[in-house]
Amino acid sequence: MRARATGRTAVGSAVAAAILAVATALAPVLLPGAATAATGADAFFTYSGSKPLSDYPPGSVLKTRTIPYSLAGIPTPLAVRQIVFRSTDQRGRAVAAVTSVIKPLGGSTAKVISYQSFxxxxxxxxxxxxxxxxxxxxxxxxxxxxxxxxxxxxLQGFALVIPDTEGPTADFAAGPEYGRVTLDSLRAAFRATGTGIAPGARAGLIGYSGGAIATNWASVLAPSYAPGINRRLVGAAEGGVLVRPSANLPYVDGSLVWAGVAPMAIVGVSRAFGIDLQPYLSDYGKQVHTRMQKASITQVLGAYPGLTWKKLVKPAYADPASIPIFVSTVNKLNLGVRPNPTVPMFIGQGTRGELEGTSGSKPGLGAGDGVMIAGDVRTLARKYCAAGVRVVHREYALSHFTSVALWLPQATTWLTARFGTTPAPTNCSTIKAGNPLTPLKAV
Known part of the structure; x- marks a missing residue:
C-alpha cells in the first residue's frame, strides 16, 4: 500500500509539474492584448434534451463524460469528470451550467475543494x-x-471541483449568479457517478479575484439557496475581494492598468440583468461596448489607460448615480447589505494598488490593491465577525497580482486545516475599521 501511494504521489507531482511548465510556456498568449483564438464549439456543453430545464431542480445532473485533463490539446494522466447541470441565472431562469471534477489521485475521497477560477x-x-x-x-x-x-x-488526495462560475452566457461580475452556479456545481458533483467523491464528503471553497466573487457569494447564499451544501462546507478562503461595486467603479476610474475592467464589468452585469445600455453611452462608449462583447481580462488589462466613466457616457450621465437602473443594480451586488455566511472565512486583501497604477487617495475609498478596496473588505470582515463567523483577515502591502504569492500558501494551509478537528482561528478583534458599505443613493 505504501509503495502504491508513493507511486501515485510521484505521478501526481509529475503531472502538476507538467501543467505548470506548459502553462508557463503559454504565458505569452496570456499577456494583455492577446487575440482570442478560434475554437470549435463543443456540443457537450449545450443542453439539448426534450425536457425543459425548469423541470429539473437546481444541481440536477444533465450529462457527464470522463476525459483526460488536456493542456492546449495535449492530454495528461489526470482524469476529469465533466458535468452539465441545471442552475439558475441572474434573472432566475433555469440554465445549463458546467463543472469539471479532477478526480482524486488516491481513489475515493471524502474531501473536496471547490476552486472558483479567476x-x-x-x-x-x-x-x-x-x-x-x-x-x-x-x-x-x-x-x-x-x-x-x-x-x-x-497531491493530498482531494477531489478538485472547478465550476464555470459565470454561467453559459459569461455574465462577468454578476455575483449572485456566480454563487448559485458554484453551489449547484457542488450539488451536481456530489450526485454524479464516476467522480471519485465518497458519499457524505465535505467541501471547502477557495478563490481569488473573480474567484473570490463566486466564493463569497456562494458562502453567503448557501444557507438559503443550498442548505444541504451549507451543512457540508468546512470553510471559505478568498483573496482580492469585490465587496461594493458602486465604490470600485470610482476607485479604478482613470487607472493605468485596471480602468478597462469597469466597462467590462458593466457589460457583464447588464447582460446578466437584461439592461439596455445604449441610451446612456457616448459614441466612444458604444465603441467600447461593442469591443467588449467577448473580451477577456487578458485583452483588457492595460489596454485602456486613464479611461474614465465620463468618457463612456453622455454628459447627462456623468454621475453614475443619475441612472436609476445603475443604482438599483449595483445595490443588489453590494455584499455589505446581504446576509452573513455561517462557515469560517479566510479573507486576504492587498493595499498597494499604486503598484498597478491606481490611486489610493480618493476620498471615501482609501487604499486598495489596484482594483479591490481594502477598507470595504475590512468592513465586510468585521460584519461577519459581529455575526459570530470565525474570520481570519489578512492584509498585504502589495498589489492585486503580487498579493497572490502571500495569499495562496496562507489560504491553502488554512483551508486544509478546516477538514480536521482543530477549531477555526480568528483575528476578529484586530481588524481595523473600514469604509461604510451603505447602498448608493440616486441623485
Missing amino acids: YDSLNPEDGPSRAIAGGTNPGGLAAHFETAMMASFL
Whole structure:
C-alpha cells in the first residue's frame, strides 16, 4: 500500500509539474492584448434534451463524460469528470451550467475543494472547463496556472471541483449568479457517478479575484439557496475581494492598468440583468461596448489607460448615480447589505494598488490593491465577525497580482486545516475599521 501511494504521489507531482511548465510556456498568449483564438464549439456543453430545464431542480445532473485533463490539446494522466447541470441565472431562469471534477489521485475521497477560477471573461468559450477539455482560447488558458496553484490539494488526495462560475452566457461580475452556479456545481458533483467523491464528503471553497466573487457569494447564499451544501462546507478562503461595486467603479476610474475592467464589468452585469445600455453611452462608449462583447481580462488589462466613466457616457450621465437602473443594480451586488455566511472565512486583501497604477487617495475609498478596496473588505470582515463567523483577515502591502504569492500558501494551509478537528482561528478583534458599505443613493 505504501509503495502504491508513493507511486501515485510521484505521478501526481509529475503531472502538476507538467501543467505548470506548459502553462508557463503559454504565458505569452496570456499577456494583455492577446487575440482570442478560434475554437470549435463543443456540443457537450449545450443542453439539448426534450425536457425543459425548469423541470429539473437546481444541481440536477444533465450529462457527464470522463476525459483526460488536456493542456492546449495535449492530454495528461489526470482524469476529469465533466458535468452539465441545471442552475439558475441572474434573472432566475433555469440554465445549463458546467463543472469539471479532477478526480482524486488516491481513489475515493471524502474531501473536496471547490476552486472558483479567476478566468474573468465575457466569452463563454473561455470557461475553465473548455480549457481543461483542450481548448486553446487565450482567455481561458489561465485555468492551467490555477490548476497548478491547487496542486497541493490534489497531491493530498482531494477531489478538485472547478465550476464555470459565470454561467453559459459569461455574465462577468454578476455575483449572485456566480454563487448559485458554484453551489449547484457542488450539488451536481456530489450526485454524479464516476467522480471519485465518497458519499457524505465535505467541501471547502477557495478563490481569488473573480474567484473570490463566486466564493463569497456562494458562502453567503448557501444557507438559503443550498442548505444541504451549507451543512457540508468546512470553510471559505478568498483573496482580492469585490465587496461594493458602486465604490470600485470610482476607485479604478482613470487607472493605468485596471480602468478597462469597469466597462467590462458593466457589460457583464447588464447582460446578466437584461439592461439596455445604449441610451446612456457616448459614441466612444458604444465603441467600447461593442469591443467588449467577448473580451477577456487578458485583452483588457492595460489596454485602456486613464479611461474614465465620463468618457463612456453622455454628459447627462456623468454621475453614475443619475441612472436609476445603475443604482438599483449595483445595490443588489453590494455584499455589505446581504446576509452573513455561517462557515469560517479566510479573507486576504492587498493595499498597494499604486503598484498597478491606481490611486489610493480618493476620498471615501482609501487604499486598495489596484482594483479591490481594502477598507470595504475590512468592513465586510468585521460584519461577519459581529455575526459570530470565525474570520481570519489578512492584509498585504502589495498589489492585486503580487498579493497572490502571500495569499495562496496562507489560504491553502488554512483551508486544509478546516477538514480536521482543530477549531477555526480568528483575528476578529484586530481588524481595523473600514469604509461604510451603505447602498448608493440616486441623485
